[in-house]
Amino acid sequence: MMELSHSLTLNEDALKQLPPAKRPIFVFEWLRFLDKVLEAAHKSDIKGCQKQLVEQLVGQMNESPGPPTRKLVARCLATLFSVGDTFLLFDTINKCNDVLKNKDDSPSYLPTRLAAVSCIGAMYEKLGRMMGRSYEETVQILLKALRNAESQLRLEIMLTLEKITAGLGSAASNVHKDIYKAAKLGLTDRALPVRCAAANCLIEMSKHAPFLYTTEMENLSQLCYRAFDNSSYDVRCTVAKLLGTLLATTQNPPKEVLKGRSGVTVKLMSLDEALNVLLTGFLRGGSSFLKGTPEIIKSSSVSREIRVGITQAYVVMLQELGGVWLERNIGTVLSHLTELVASPKATTSHVDAVYSRKCVNFILRSTLGRMVGENAQISACKDITHIIIKNMNTIDVSGEGVKDISEGSQHILVCLLHELGCLMQSLSTTCGTLVLDTHLNLVDAVVAVLLHPSGPARLAAAWCLRCICVALPSQLHPLITRCCDRLDSLKSSPEAIAGYSCVTAALVGCVQETPLGIPHMRGKVLFNMAEELLRSASQNSRLSLHRTQAGWLIIGSIMTLGVGVVRGLLPRMLLLWKNSFPRSSKEIESEKARGDAFTWQVTLEGRAGALASMYSFLYHCSELAAEDTVRRLLLPIESALLMLASISTIVKQYGQHLKASTAMVRLRLYEVLSLLPPQSFETHYTSILKLLVSEFTLAESGANTTTSLLRYACHADDSVILGTWLHETDHKTIEDQLQPNSASGSGALEHDSTYLYRPLAEGTTLPGPLPLGVAVIDASLVLFGQMFPLVANKHRLKMLNLFGDMIRAAKSQRQEAVQTNIFTAMLSALKSLSDSKTSFGQDDVKKAAATLLLGGLTHTNPTLRVASGEAIGRMAQVVGDPRFVAELAQNSFDKLKSARDAVSRTGHSLALGCLHRYVGGMGSGQHLSTSISILLALAKDNTSPIVQAWMSLMLSVVHPFAPVLQNYV
Structure with missing residues (x-):
């Protein structure tokens, strides 16, 4: 090592001989070598050259180093004093302080200031109390420099204050309040990295400064709410860690904190008070704690960033308290979360309600699903069941008097039923004791929710029962039989028809996931029941809509049983599909002349249901879709196209509420066509393309709805720009709420009940169909991409010119929405052209496409720039x-x-x-x-x-x- 120590110093002669451009690299390589060697060196090895090394390292600090170099200089200095003598330590600190005292605030001097701050931080972190009382002056100099610093220097100072706090611990208690004042300002800094650094500084300080989670807890929580607003993912994670850690410490403080210096007991928050800090932030955001309940409800909605951040803080708090603590307090946590999701302030709109439910389910999954063992999960299932029973007892489901006492009840039930289903599935066969517990009556409690007046609650109950049957396959057939019997005996109740048909569809949909399956003949029995529901729909106007929806939902689920069951039912199904649509344009015209708003709603829902079951047939029984079968399927599809071509007059005549039913028909039609060979409906290309283009260019819609597919259509390597890398994190389900596309992350079963029997997307525990407005645009873009390679050149040119005209005609946010959808359509089309090895077209088509796409390269929205660049690359590949x-x-x-x-x-x-x-x-x-x-x-x-x-x-x-x-x- 003695021989090696002679090469520890920088070879300044060799450095001078190098061209100026190569000198920084030479220095960087020396610092890398020095950093490795110093870690393994002994005091005797560096004794002879320590003074020169210190001078050289301090000299490099004054050479305006870049970030990697300054970090190495700082680390080497700290290690040098840690291994060697400390006789030059205070002199070095003073030199760093002098750099900060320098009044030169020019940009050229900034790297030197940053290096000095970085060196101070590294030395205090490594040497700790060896630094003596020098920290008092250093901290004051840093705080003074912080006042007028630009963002980079503010960040470096905050990082250094964290290191000083970590290195000195409680010894620096006399400057903690000064650092706290600076960190408070840092939490709401306009530069987001500074917010992260300030939060980390406070997390470190909380280990040594009890006032943060005692007297300052309320003020600090308010600051955290403000820090979440307009934040980034990193800020939310860091500030959530700060808030969650502080609240956890109030419940489990260090022993020495429990008694004050004079022996007086320190006042700490109770569990309810700690949880209410988070509840208040979720419901009110950064508004005053002194507002009363009426003012809370009247005030504006809390930003989604705040809610997502507080959701993460809940999880951090519970994780910090640990699994044993959670097992003892499961009841309190469940009660608190149900209070949160039941609050009118958390569910001011449908989308807000879905987002709030997702936040609560994220907390439950991250804690009950990951932190506790089987016994605690079984206990949680019991607690959840008791809360479900308690909520159902507030609802009158007897005879005609179906009435929901509390609007929040449905949201409580949706959250708890989803979590109960997930727990039962993860417990697998272990949950058998719960199902067989006659005192608990878990299955009966869930079945009772099928009569709830709220659709989302019924759907959640159906999904929960499906999860129970996946966990315990022996329950599947008895439960299907029970639901069919109840459906028959309660056929005069709309809620019963809706609820029991949903659970029947969900249970039939999970047959393929269970090893036992169901008897072969059960499929035919279910089909007979569904057919009877469709036949009897017209007999009672009060029940016609529910019976129609129920019948088609069950038929769609039967398709999942596969070819063996469906083959024998195919002739009857073809007849049902044929009879669901008018057989000629003459019949369509006669339909328009009769009926009213209600009959049209039932008709449209019935046709949407027929198309949904057709999609399920093509998806699950594709081998039965022979040429003759496809030809017969095209008859109702042609009728649907004819009907949709003139449906706008019906909507105008009978009311805007028919728009949703019409959109559902279009969605189902696009889904069916996407599974048929495009050549089979070639004669209808013009009418279909007209529908598709109108759909995603928002020609018939006043809403600025954007597709959810754009980020998936772009290359995976661009995830850094698009933000799609968040999908690889544990926080995906809640971070999705903050994505820019319409209704992002608001998937919920109530948007599409057919997801009860559809296969689950990989990596998900719950189905999450997006709202109808987004889903129909997504489906139109998928179909457009499949059809584009088969479209004639003249039609391609016409569409491309139309796209350009529509983008130019739209303004502001609408233009951005239209452009987003059009670029996604182009990416979908280009991918299909590439996959099918089809040419792009003549020169005029290429020119029109290039003009359209190049316009997006200078859009202010980075997502559109990425889409434009991606499309240009794909187009070059195709051409x-x-x-x-x-x-x-x-x-x-x-x-x-x-x-x-x-x-x-x-x-x-x-x-x-x-x-x-x-x-x-x-x-x-x-x-x-x-x-x-x-x-x-x-x-x-x-x-x-x-x-x-x-x-x-x-x-x-x-x-x-x-x-x-x-x-x-």
């Missing part, structure tokens, strides 16, 4: 013409040479990256070289971190095609 690719590349080269704004730079650099992604080296070394030189130049532009981030991503895309880039890595 496969080097000249066309060269024109696209040259266009971006020219724009980037003159562009000064971040939007144009990121958009056109993305286009270049996507061209390389899909066309490789673009057939020309010159283009590749130009792309690299432009991207590298922009990546070095320190004035815009956004541009640098995008350039780094694009360089990673180009990298596989450019060996020359190896020199820059």
Whole structure:
């Protein structure tokens, strides 16, 4: 080691001989080597060169180092004093302090200030109380520098204050309140990384400063609510950790905190008070704690970022308290969460209600689902069952007097039934004791909810019973039989028809997941029952809608039983489908002349149900869809197309409430057509395309509804820009609420009851169909993509020109919504063209498409820029013409040479990256070289971190095609 120590110092002579551009790399390599060696060195090894090393490291601090270099300088200094002598320690600290005292606030001096702050932090963290009383002056200097600092320096100072707190512990108690004041301001800083650093500083301080979770708890919780507002994912996670940790500490404080210095007991929050801190934030956000209940309800809605952040704080608090604590307090936690979700303030609209339910279910899944053992989960199931029974006792379901006493009851039941189903499924056969417990009557309690006046509650009960049968297959057939009997005996109750048909469909849908299955003849019995419901629908107007929906729902579920059961029922089904639609345009015209709003609603719901069962047939029994069967299926489909072509007059005549039923028919039609061979309905392309284009360009809709498919249509590597990487986190189910597309993350069973029997998406525990407005646009885009390769060139050109006209005609938010849907349609079409190896079309089609897509590269919305770049890359791949690719590349080269704004730079650099992604080296070394030189130049532009981030991503895309880039890595 003695021999090695001679090379520890920087070879300054060799450094001087290097060109200026290579010196920083030489220094960085030396620091990396030094960092490794110092960790293993002994005091005797560095004794002879320590003074020189300190001088060289402090010298590097004054050389305006970049972030990686300054971190290494700081680490090496701290390790050097930790291993060697400390005789130069205070001198070094003073030099760092002098840098901060310097009045030079020019940008060129900023890297030196950042390095000094970083060195202070590293030394205090590593050396702790060895730093003596020097911390008092240092902290005051840091706090003074913080007042007028720009965001980078504010961040570095806050990180250093955290390290000082960690290194000194309770020894720095006399400066804790000063640091706390600074951190309070940092929690609401406009720079989001500063918020994270401030929260981390307070988390560290909470280990040594009891006032944070005693006298300051209320003020700090208010600050946390404000920190959540307009936050990023990292901020929400960090601030939630702060709030959750502080609240957990109030319930489980350190022993020395329980008695004050004078022996007086410290006042801590009770469990109810701690939980109510989070409840208040969820319901009121950052508003005053002194508001009364009427004011709470009248005040504006709490931002979704706050609610998502507080949801994470709930989980952190319970995780900090631990599984043993949770087992003892399951009842209290359940009672509290039901109070939260039942509050009118949490459910001010349908979408808010769905989001609040998802937040509560996330808390339950993250705690009951992950933190406790089987015995505690069984206990939780019992507690949940008792709450369900208690809520059902407030509802009169006798005879005609169906009345929901509390609007919040349905939301409580939905949350608890979903969690009960998840727990039963995870317990598997262990839950048998719960089902057989005659005192608990768990199954009876869930079955009782099938008569609840709320649709979402009935659907949740149906799903819960499905989960029970997946866990205990022996319960499946007896439960189906029981539900069929109840459906027959209560056929005069609308709630009973709706509830028992839902559970029947859900149970039949899970047969494929169970090893025992059901008797073969049960499928035929169920079909007879469903057919009878459809036949009797017209006999009683009060029940006609429920019977129609119930009949088709059960038939759709029977299709999941597979070919063996369905083959024998196919002739009867074909007849039912045929009779559900008018057989000619003459019949359609005669339909318009008769009926009223109610009969039209029943008719439309019936036809939507017929198409839903047709989709289920094609999905689960595709081998039965022979050419003759498809031909017979096309008859009702043609009728549906004819009806939809003139349905607008019916909606105008009988009321806007028919819009939803009409949209459901369109959704089901698009789903069916997406499973049929496109050639089979070739004669109807014009009418179908007209419907599809009208759908996703929002021609007939006043709402600015956007598709949920755009982020999935783009390349996975662009997730950094799109934010789709959140789908890889544990917080996906709640973070989805904050995505920009319409109703994102608001999936719920009440949007589409057919999801009771449809297969679950991979990685999910609950079905989450999106609202109808989004689902129908999504379905139209999928079908458009499948049809586009088969459309004639003249129709392609006409559509592309129409897309451009519609984007130009729309304004502001509507333009963005239309453009989002159109770009998704183009991506869907281009993917189909690529998969089918179909050409794009003539030059005029290529030109129209290029003009349309290039316009998106300079959009202010980054998602649209990504979609535009992705579509340009895919289009170049489909066209496969080097000249066309060269024109696209040259266009971006020219724009980037003159562009000064971040939007144009990121958009056109993305286009270049996507061209390389899909066309490789673009057939020309010159283009590749130009792309690299432009991207590298922009990546070095320190004035815009956004541009640098995008350039780094694009360089990673180009990298596989450019060996020359190896020199820059």
